[in-house]
Amino acid sequence: MTEAITLVVNGVHHELEVEPRRMLVQVIREDLDLTGTHIGCDTSQCGACTVLVDGQAVKSCTMLAVQADGSSITTIEGMANDGQLHPLQVGFWEKHGLQCGFCTPGMIMAAADLLARNPDPTDQEIRHAIEGNVCRCTGYQNIVAAIREAASLMAAGGTSAGAAG
Amino acid sequence: MATTDVLGARIKRREDPRFITGGGNYLDDIKLPGMTHAVVLRSPYAHARIRSIDTSAARTMPGVLAVYAGQDLAGVNALPCAWAAGGVQNNLNTPRVLAIDTVRWTGDGVAMVVAETREQAVDAAEAISVDYEPLPAVVDAEKATAPGAPQLHENAPNNVCMHWTVGDAEGTARAIESAEIVVRQRIVNQRLIPNPMETRGAIGRWDPGTDEYTIWMTSQAPHVMRLLIAAFVLGVPEHKIRCISPDVGGGFGSKIFLYADMVLTAWASKQLGGRPVKFVETRRENYLATTHGRDHITDLEVAGTKDGTITALRVRTKANLGAYLSTIAPGIPTTLYGRLLSGVYAIPNIYCEVDGIYTNTAMVDAYRGAGRPEATYVVERAVDLFAREAGLDPAEVRRRNFIPPDAFPYQPAVLIGQAGYGLPYDSGNYRPALERALEMAGYTNLAAAKAEARARGKYLGAGISSYIEICGVAPSKWIGLPGEGWGAGLWESANIRMHLTGKVVVTTGSQNHGQGHETTMAQIVAAELGVPFEDVLVEHSDTQGTPFGYGTYGSRSAAVGGVAAQKAALKIKEKARRLAAHMLEASPDDVVFEAGRFYVKGSPDKVKTVQEVALAASVGYDLPEGMEPFLDETAYYDPPNCTFPFGTHVAIVEVDEETGAVDLVRYVGVDDVGRKINPMIVDGQLHGGIVQGVGQALWEGAVYGDDGQLLSGSMLDYALPRASWLPTFELDETVTPSPVNPLGVKGAGEAGTIGSAAAVVNAVVDALSPFGIRHLDMPLSAPKVWRAIHASEVQS
Ligand code: FES
Ligand code: FES
Numbered sequence: 001m002t003e004a005i006t007l008v009v010n011g012v013h014h015e016l017e018v019e020p021r022r023m024l025v026q027v028i029r030e031d032l033d034l035t036g037t038h039i040g041c042d043t044s045q046c047g048a049c050t051v052l053v054d055g056q057a058v059k060s061c062t063m064l065a066v067q068a069d070g071s072s073i074t075t076i077e078g079m080a081n082d083g084q085l086h087p088l089q090v091g092f093w094e095k096h097g098l099q100c101g102f103c104t105p106g107m108i109m110a111a112a113d114l115l116a117r118n119p120d121p122t123d124q125e126i127r128h129a130i131e132g133n134v135c136r137c138t139g140y141q142n143i144v145a146a147i148r149e150a151a152s153l154m155a156a157g158g159t160s161a162g163a164a165g
Numbered sequence: 166m167a168t169t170d171v172l173g174a175r176i177k178r179r180e181d182p183r184f185i186t187g188g189g190n191y192l193d194d195i196k197l198p199g200m201t202h203a204v205v206l207r208s209p210y211a212h213a214r215i216r217s218i219d220t221s222a223a224r225t226m227p228g229v230l231a232v233y234a235g236q237d238l239a240g241v242n243a244l245p246c247a248w249a250a251g252g253v254q255n256n257l258n259t260p261r262v263l264a265i266d267t268v269r270w271t272g273d274g275v276a277m278v279v280a281e282t283r284e285q286a287v288d289a290a291e292a293i294s295v296d297y298e299p300l301p302a303v304v305d306a307e308k309a310t311a312p313g314a315p316q317l318h319e320n321a322p323n324n325v326c327m328h329w330t331v332g333d334a335e336g337t338a339r340a341i342e343s344a345e346i347v348v349r350q351r352i353v354n355q356r357l358i359p360n361p362m363e364t365r366g367a368i369g370r371w372d373p374g375t376d377e378y379t380i381w382m383t384s385q386a387p388h389v390m391r392l393l394i395a396a397f398v399l400g401v402p403e404h405k406i407r408c409i410s411p412d413v414g415g416g417f418g419s420k421i422f423l424y425a426d427m428v429l430t431a432w433a434s435k436q437l438g439g440r441p442v443k444f445v446e447t448r449r450e451n452y453l454a455t456t457h458g459r460d461h462i463t464d465l466e467v468a469g470t471k472d473g474t475i476t477a478l479r480v481r482t483k484a485n486l487g488a489y490l491s492t493i494a495p496g497i498p499t500t501l502y503g504r505l506l507s508g509v510y511a512i513p514n515i516y517c518e519v520d521g522i523y524t525n526t527a528m529v530d531a532y533r534g535a536g537r538p539e540a541t542y543v544v545e546r547a548v549d550l551f552a553r554e555a556g557l558d559p560a561e562v563r564r565r566n567f568i569p570p571d572a573f574p575y576q577p578a579v580l581i582g583q584a585g586y587g588l589p590y591d592s593g594n595y596r597p598a599l600e601r602a603l604e605m606a607g608y609t610n611l612a613a614a615k616a617e618a619r620a621r622g623k624y625l626g627a628g629i630s631s632y633i634e635i636c637g638v639a640p641s642k643w644i645g646l647p648g649e650g651w652g653a654g655l656w657e658s659a660n661i662r663m664h665l666t667g668k669v670v671v672t673t674g675s676q677n678h679g680q681g682h683e684t685t686m687a688q689i690v691a692a693e694l695g696v697p698f699e700d701v702l703v704e705h706s707d708t709q710g711t712p713f714g715y716g717t718y719g720s721r722s723a724a725v726g727g728v729a730a731q732k733a734a735l736k737i738k739e740k741a742r743r744l745a746a747h748m749l750e751a752s753p754d755d756v757v758f759e760a761g762r763f764y765v766k767g768s769p770d771k772v773k774t775v776q777e778v779a780l781a782a783s784v785g786y787d788l789p790e791g792m793e794p795f796l797d798e799t800a801y802y803d804p805p806n807c808t809f810p811f812g813t814h815v816a817i818v819e820v821d822e823e824t825g826a827v828d829l830v831r832y833v834g835v836d837d838v839g840r841k842i843n844p845m846i847v848d849g850q851l852h853g854g855i856v857q858g859v860g861q862a863l864w865e866g867a868v869y870g871d872d873g874q875l876l877s878g879s880m881l882d883y884a885l886p887r888a889s890w891l892p893t894f895e896l897d898e899t900v901t902p903s904p905v906n907p908l909g910v911k912g913a914g915e916a917g918t919i920g921s922a923a924a925v926v927n928a929v930v931d932a933l934s935p936f937g938i939r940h941l942d943m944p945l946s947a948p949k950v951w952r953a954i955h956a957s958e959v960q961s
Contacts, residue, residue, distance in 0.1 A: 045880035076187035100679030101184030102363015102414030139856035
């Protein structure tokens with residue numbers, strides 16, 4: 001038995017038939033082939049699967065696809081605009097905010113949510129905002145620096161993180 | 166950027182654009198036509214006999230293509246242990262790809278289902294019924310050797326797998342007996358779960374047309390996996406197997422080893438006529454069945470004089486190896502542990518005994534640092550215990566015992582291996598790193614800082630750790646010696662092809678899973694050839710198309726793999742020089758190379774660029790007599806020695822008396838990793854390494870119940886460090902180039918982890934010294950610290 005749902009993902013409209021038990025992350029990765037969103041755990045702890053649902057960071061492994069019906073979703077693949085990297089992507093690249101890259105999409109999405117709410121966060125606010133995202137490689141040092149960098153790029157360039165969401 | 170500046174530059178990473186846009190290609194992202202999905206049914210018991218397995222119901226479930234139990238794979242050999250160091254001979258026990266009669270740890274695989282979808286495979290696995298006869302289990306290395314303990318393997322009485330010693334037993338005993346001060350302490354280096362953010366997995370595909378296997382794997386060492394699968398497990402020759410590591414989401418050692426699923430997926434694909442079979446672990450399976458690290462129980466004795474000279478260190482360690490031997494398990498608590506027990510100190514007498522023990526737990530093998538963090542923890546705790554007993558400042562005791570800078574190369578007796586082959590510490594100057602770290606940490610104002618914290622209801626402590634690491638683990642002559650090493654080399658290789666347009670393709674046998682090889686290897690080659698960094702492409706991690714390499718671990722990719730790439734570039738340059746001479750109508754001896762240009766000595770206007778030479782070599786119609794066309798060179802590099810980075814870390818903590826909570830308020834590190842290829846990447850390696858050691862000191866720990874159930878079996882129960890628990894690190898460097906290799910690099914991948922756990926524990930113990938507490942075992946969780954404060958006789 002499947003249910004019909006509608007999702008707008010990275011600006012593209014999708015009509016989908018999904019089993020009610022399928023998680024949003026499965027639909028994103030398997031049905032839509034957007035494999036930038038990762039799965040790192042089975043207890044909603046790691047944040048590797050974080051996407052924006054109607055502008056808010058959500059762990060897509062904890063949301064059923066049917067719950068997302070009608071919503072607008074941004075994944076890491078939707079962050080760059082016309083080949084122009086999002087300031088967070090620039091920040092992560094500039095500040096070496098990633099090593100293996102596995103946590104990175106989720107980190108960037110969690111940070112996008114933060115910067116939309118708080119365009120000029122302190123280091124402590126950044127650290128709290130990404131508490132639900134585990135990175136095993138970087139020790140978070142350069143992730144904090146990357147998000148700070150993105151905040152100043154956005155302040156300088158007037159780009160709002162909300163635009164991505 | 167001038168091409169000559171490329172080495173040592175903070176160049177942004179080549180690999181990042183794909184990762185920051187979601188374009189990475191990790192194992193689970195791979196979709197192949199006809200893909201099937203495998204799920205492994207795992208034992209719920211830590212120790213049990215399998216009476217029978219009934220797979221009949223599972224076979225009839227929707228979408229199920231096959232169900233296999235251990236018997237079905239009786240013709241497939243057990244996985245090999247490639248490093249039977251430490252005297253493991255007649256009691257070497259390694260896992261089968263699926264257990265046949267007996268399961269020996271919770272998570273041991275007993276059956277595998279292959280189905281059209283993963284969900285169908287999960288459902289079918291639940292329909293398999295296994296009749297187990299539970300047996301008593303033992304999870305603790307000490308209890309496992311006690312009389313009457315459950316026995317895991319018939320050939321290993323008392324569960325002892327190996328007994329290994331290093332050093333001078335008699336001399337050390339005499340020095341301890343006659344010493345003015347002797348301190349004894351039991352310390353536990355708890356079991357850790359590596360937790361790369363990407364779990365492990367494999368996709369096997371057999372090609373019916375060619376009888377060849379392709380195995381995609383989340384491996385740090387695809388060439389070695391091919392070798393092991395071919396030579397030991399499947400009996401299929403190497404040239405019929407291709408191993409590919411796609412993008413790999415971290416490893417930290419746990420992805421070095423040969424795992425059952427690599428073999429199972431390939432084997433099953435053949436049974437299924439060539440349909441690809443994908444297996445991806447869940448996180449829970451990663452906790453249960455991927456290798457763990459550490460797990461030592463150690464009794465240490467440190468002895469010396471009242472004025473602070475350490476004269477002897479004696480160490481007895483029980484190393485828990487788990488239920489079977491993983492690929493290189495015996496080498497970790499022996500060669501990579503006992504041989505580092507001199508640390509950065511000139512300790513005249515050292516003796517170490519290690520017992521490797523089987524228990525009903527997941528296999529233990531290398532985890533970031535692999536033996537060296539355990540050794541450093543012993544040494545650095547011993548120094549602090551000794552300083553405390555002598556009533557001296559721990560910094561002063563370190564100064565007094567450091568190997569002096571004029572003593573290099575310095576040969577610690579414990580690093581003289583079998584057959585008298587010794588590895589001297591290559592270079593070092595330990596005091597400047599210590600002094601700089603103390604200065605940054607404000608160590609001289611410690612008393613005032615403690616008083617200030619007390620006024621806020623906190624106990625402040627500072628902890629020092631002056632570590633040394635063995636990096637660039639290689640010399641084949643050393644690591645290959647049976648008994649000491651693993652009967653094979655650890656050289657690395659690289660191939661460079663310079664194409665017609667002057668663009669360069671480097672293939673390396675090293676494997677990149679976050680370390681940035683695509684960037685740093687390109688920096689090395691661009692600098693050597695004098696070509697733009699952008700013109701150099703680095704390919705890796707596919708046994709088809711890259712030269713053999715032993716893989717990435719042991720902080721060896723720069724110091725071994727990087728040097729191989731440099732050597733290949735030198736060969737290219739040498740051939741190009743001969744061709745340039747031909748083009749310039751000069752004698753090769755008169756042609757010099759500078760920044761990508763060849764010119765005739767004395768006439769710098771007669772020039773051929775390396776790109777022009779590459780074009781001439783490629784079109785190849787006007788070459789000197791006997792020269793082969795094309796610039797294409799392969800180099801193999803086997804270094805004469807390891808490298809020995811070092812440094813001093815200082816942790817400052819505050820302990821809350823009311824709750825026992827430990828707050829890491831500052832972390833200072835001064836590291837000397839030799840010359841740096843890309844300092845930005847080195848910093849990143851240090852950061853991540855430090856946090857893994859801090860994690861061990863304060864939060865992490867694998868916990869088994871006495872019945873062998875893994876209680877810390879999910880991310881909810883195993884405390885991985887979070888961003889908000891950590892301060893911003895304060896790092897500085899000293900630079901003592903390594904004389905071992907022409908790049909002068911040492912290595913940095915594990916340094917942070919090796920140094921940090923002891924720094925943090927020393928700090929917490931210092932903070933708790935007003936309570937008379939002289940040692941606490943990791944992790945220093947709030948309840949543990951609170952209990953220690955409240956159990957203390959001394960009320961501050
Ligand atoms: S996959 Fe770990 S939180 Fe979603
Ligand atoms: S970069 Fe590897 S987990 Fe964050």
